[in-house]
Amino acid sequence: MTIRARLRAFAAFWYDFVVGDDWRAAFAVVLALGVTFVLGRLSVNAWFVLPAAVAVVLPWSLWRAVRRR
Known part of the structure; x- marks a missing residue:
């Protein structure tokens, strides 16, 4: 196996x-990480952003997966 492979x-x-399977959920998580980073750099207490994103993105992703079947 070559290094390229x-x-x-x-x-x-x-x-x-x-x-x-869901690039939209991955994008939403990366976006939430970015928002958390920016708020943290602005000295804003940003601990709530990631749990809120998970609380929104997880049901949304599951709903989309169930709807497809």
Whole structure:
């Protein structure tokens, strides 16, 4: 196995692990992380952003998955 094939397999693993079946949910989590970072840099207490994002994104993602079937 060449180094290029190994790098491609490594990237494919991480893409599948992070994005999985729903790129919209992965994008929403990355967006929530970005909002948390920005609020933290502005010295705002931003602990609530990620739990709120999970509370919204998880049911939304499940609803979309069930609706597809």
